[in-house]
Amino acid sequence: xxxxxxxxxxxxxxxxxxxxxxxxxxxxxxxxxxxxxxxxxxxxxxxxxxxxxxxxxxxxxxxxxxxxxxxxxxxxxxxxxxxxxxxxxxxxxxxxxxxxxxxxxxxxxxxxxxxxxxxxxxxxxxxxxxxxxxxxxxxxxxxxxxxxxxxxxxxxxxxxxxxxxxxxxxxxxxxxxxxxxxxxxxxxxxxxxxxxxxxxxxxxxxxxxxxxxxxxxxxxxxxxxxxxxxxxxxxxxxxxxxxxxxxxxxxxxxxxxxxxxxxxxxxxxxxxx
Amino acid sequence: xxxxxxxxxxxxxxxxxxxxxxxxxxxxxxxxxxxxxxxxxxxxxxxxxxxxxxxxxxxxxxxxxxxxxxxxxxxxxxxxxxxxxxxxxxxxxxxxxxxxxxxxxxxxxxxxxxxxxxxxxxxxxxxxxxxxxxxxxxxxxxxxxxxxxxxxxxxxxxxxxxxxxxxxxxxxxxxxxxxxxxxxxxxxxxxxxxxxxxxxxxxxxxxxxxxxxxxxxxxxxxxxxxxxxxxxxxxxxxxxxxxxxxxxxxxxxxxxxxxxxxxxxxxxxxxxxxxxxxxxxxxxxxxxxxxxxxxxxxxxxxxxxxxxxxxxx
Numbered sequence: 012x013x014x015x016x017x018x019x020x021x022x023x024x025x026x027x028x029x030x031x032x033x034x035x036x037x038x039x040x041x042x043x044x045x046x047x048x049x050x051x052x053x054x055x056x057x058x059x060x061x062x063x064x065x066x067x068x069x070x071x072x073x074x075x076x077x078x079x080x081x082x083x084x085x086x087x088x089x090x091x092x093x094x095x096x097x098x099x100x101x102x103x104x105x106x107x108x109x110x111x112x113x114x115x116x117x118x119x120x121x122x123x124x125x126x127x128x129x130x131x132x133x134x135x136x137x138x139x140x141x142x143x144x145x146x147x148x149x150x151x152x153x154x155x156x157x158x159x160x161x162x163x164x165x166x167x168x169x170x171x172x173x174x175x176x177x178x179x180x181x182x183x184x185x186x187x188x189x190x191x192x193x194x195x196x197x198x199x200x201x202x203x204x205x206x207x208x209x210x211x212x213x214x215x216x217x218x219x220x221x222x223x224x225x226x227x228x229x230x231x232x233x234x235x236x237x238x239x240x241x242x243x244x245x246x247x248x249x250x251x252x253x254x255x256x257x258x259x260x261x262x263x264x265x266x267x268x269x270x271x272x273x274x275x276x277x278x279x280x281x282x283x284x
Numbered sequence: 285x286x287x288x289x290x291x292x293x294x295x296x297x298x299x300x301x302x303x304x305x306x307x308x309x310x311x312x313x314x315x316x317x318x319x320x321x322x323x324x325x326x327x328x329x330x331x332x333x334x335x336x337x338x339x340x341x342x343x344x345x346x347x348x349x350x351x352x353x354x355x356x357x358x359x360x361x362x363x364x365x366x367x368x369x370x371x372x373x374x375x376x377x378x379x380x381x382x383x384x385x386x387x388x389x390x391x392x393x394x395x396x397x398x399x400x401x402x403x404x405x406x407x408x409x410x411x412x413x414x415x416x417x418x419x420x421x422x423x424x425x426x427x428x429x430x431x432x433x434x435x436x437x438x439x440x441x442x443x444x445x446x447x448x449x450x451x452x453x454x455x456x457x458x459x460x461x462x463x464x465x466x467x468x469x470x471x472x473x474x475x476x477x478x479x480x481x482x483x484x485x486x487x488x489x490x491x492x493x494x495x496x497x498x499x500x501x502x503x504x505x506x507x508x509x510x511x512x513x514x515x516x517x518x519x520x521x522x523x524x525x526x527x528x529x530x531x532x533x534x535x536x537x538x539x540x541x542x543x544x545x546x547x548x549x550x551x552x553x554x555x556x557x558x559x560x561x562x563x564x565x566x567x568x569x570x571x572x573x574x575x576x577x578x579x580x581x582x583x584x585x586x587x588x589x590x591x592x593x594x595x596x597x
Contacts, residue, residue: 017407020402020405020407021407021409021410023402024399024402024403024407024410024414025410025414027399027418028413028414028417028418031417031418031420031421031474032417032420034421034429034432034433034436034474035420035432037432037435037436037442038428038429038431038432038435041432041435053435053438053440053441054438054440054441054442054443054444054445055442055445056442056445092322092326095322096322096323096326097323099319099320099322099323100319100320100322100323100324102319103316103317103319103320104320107312107315107316107319108312108316109309109312109313109315109316109317110309110313111313111317112316115320115324118324118327118331118332119323119327121331122327122331124582124583124586125331125335125579126531126534126535126575126578126579126582127535128535128537128555128556128559128560128575128578129335129338129575129576129578129579129582130330130331130334130335130338130575131563131575132334132338132341132559132563132568132571132572132575133333133334133335133337133338133341133572134330134334135563136337136568137329137330137333137334137337141329152326152329152330153326153330155326156322156323156325156326156327158327161323186315186319190319211423214425215423215424215425215426217425217426217427217538218537218538218541218560222563232425233425233426233427233428234427236427236428236431237427237542240427240431247438249431249434249435249438252431252435253431253432253435255428255431256425256427256428256429256431256432257428259425259427259428260424260425260428260429263423263424263425264420264423264424267416267419267420267423268416271416271419274419274422274423275419275482278422278479278482
C-alpha cells in the first residue's frame with residue numbers, strides 16, 4: 012500500500028470502529044444518569060453527575076437478582092447438556108460405524124435448517140403437555156443438545172486419528188471408556204467452542220423464554236428486561252433500563268474479550284450463533 | 285498387529301458376511317445409538333415432532349382453547365393458507381420482510397466485505413483490536429441493544445441532538461411509518477455485519493498470495509486484482525454469506541418486536557411477528573400456517589442459492 016493510502020485506511024477503519032462502539036457508549040453513559048437528569052436533558056452524550064442508583068434499583072426493586080439466577084441456571088443446564096449429549100452424538104457420527112449413520116447426520120443438518128418460527132408454536136404445545144410450561148427446565152431443554160454443537164464436535168472428531176481409538180479397543184477398553192477417557196480429553200478446543208456457543212445461545216435467547224416463562228419466578232434476564240421495559244414505558248425510565256441492558260450484555264462481552272478465538276471459530280465455522 | 289492392519293480389519297467387518305460379523309455390527313450399532321440417544325431424544329421432541337405437528341395444525345382450525353383436546357378440532361385443509369393470503373396484513377408483512385431482506389442483506393454484506401478487505405490489506409497494527417470491535421455487536425443481547433436504540437432514537441434522544449448540532453431538525457424516528465423501518469434494519473445490520481466480515485476474512489485468507497504477485501507482475505492494479513481475482517475466488521463465500529443472511533432476515537423477529545412492536549401502523553411487522561401475534565391471539569392453526577410459509581421461503585432460498593453455488597464451482 013502506498014504511503015498516503017495507509018493513513019487514510021487507518022483513519023477510515025478507526026472511524027468505523029468508533030461508530031460501531033457508539034451504541035455501547037450510549038448504553039453505559041445512559042445507565043449512569045439519574046431519572047431526573049434524563050428527563051431534563053434526554054439527549055446528552057455524557058452524564059453530568061455519575062450515579063450507580065439505577066443498578067441498585069434494578070436489584071432492590073425490579074427483581075433482577077432472580078433473573079440473573081434463572082439465566083445462570085438455564086445456561087448451566089444448556090452448557091452441560093451440550094458438552095455431554097452433543098459431544099457424544101458428534102463423536103458417534105464421526106468415529107463409529109453403524110446402521111443409520113447417514114440418517115442421523117441428516118437429522119443434524121435438518122435441525123440446523125428448520126427455522127425457529129416454524130416450530131415454536133408446537134414446541135410450546137409439547138412443553139405444556141410435558142408439564143414444563145413456566146419452568147426453567149422447559150426453557151433450557153430445547154437448547155440442551157444443539158445441532159450446531161453436534162456438528163462442531165463431528166468436524167473436530169474427524170481430525171482425531173482412528174489409530175488412537177483402535178489401540179484402546181485392542182486393549183479391551185469399552186466404547187464409553189474410550190469416549191470419556193481418550194477422546195474427550197483430546198477434544199478440548201471443540202469442547203471450548205461448544206461451551207461458548209451454547210452459553211451465548213442460552214444467555215441471549217429471547218423469544219423462546221418469552222413464550223415459556225409466564226411469571227417473574229421463571230423470567231430469564233432478557234425476558235425480565237423486556238418486561239421491565241414494558242412496565243416502565245409510561246415513565247421512560249431509561250437510566251434503569253439501560254442499567255439492565257448493561258447487566259445483560261456485560262458477562263458475554265467480558266467472556267468475548269478473553270475467549271474471542273472460540274467465539275469467532277464457532278460463528279465462522281458454521282455461520283450460526 | 286499394526287494399527288493400520290486393525291483399521292483395515294475394522295473396515296472389512298463393515299460388510300458382514302458371517303453370523304458373528306452381523307452380531308458385532310448389531311452390537312456396535314446399539315452402542316452408537318446409545319451415544320446418539322440424548323441428542324436424538326431432544327431432536328424428536330423439539331424438532332421432528334413439532335415440525336410434523338405444525339404442518340398438521342396448519343390444516344386444522346385449532347385455537348388456544350383446544351390445547352387440552354387436540355384431537356377434537358376440525359380438519360380444514362388449506363383454508364388457513366387461503367385465509368392468510370387474503371389477509372391484507374399478512375401480505376403487507378411479507379412485503380415488509382422482503383424489504384428487510386432486500387435492503388439488509390446487501391448492506392450487511394457490503395459493510396462486512398469492505399471491512400474484511402481493509403483488515404486484509406496488509407495492515408498489521410490495530411488489526412486484532414479492530415476485528416474485536418467489529419465483531420462485538422454479534423455477541424450482544426438484542427433486548428439490551430434494542431433499549432439503547434430506543435434511547436438513542438427517541439425524539440429528544442442523542443441521535444437528534446447530534447443532528448441538531450449540525451442544523452437538522454431530527455424526526456420522531458420510531459413513530460414515523462417511513463422512518464421506523466430504516467432504524468429497525470440498521471439494528472439488524474449492526475448486529476450481523478461482524479458475521480459477514482469474519483466469513484469474508486476467512487475466504488480472503490484462503491486466496492494464495494502468489495496469485496496477486498503474478499497479477500501485479502503482469503501490471504494489474506488494485507482494482508483489476510479485486511475485480512478479476514478476489515471477487516471470482518470469493519464467489520463461494522459470497523453465496524454462502526448471502527444464503528445465511530437471507531435465512532436470518534426472512535425470520536426476523538427480535539428487532540421489530542422489541543423496537544416498534546411491528547408499528548407504527550404495521551410498517552415494521554415481519555412474517556415472524558405475524559406468526560407470534562396469531563399465536564398470542566390463540567389462532568394456533570393460522571399461526572402454524574404462517575410459520576410454514578416462512579419454512580417454505582427459507583427452504584426455497586437455501587435450495588436455489590446452493591444450486592447456484594454448485595453450478596458455478
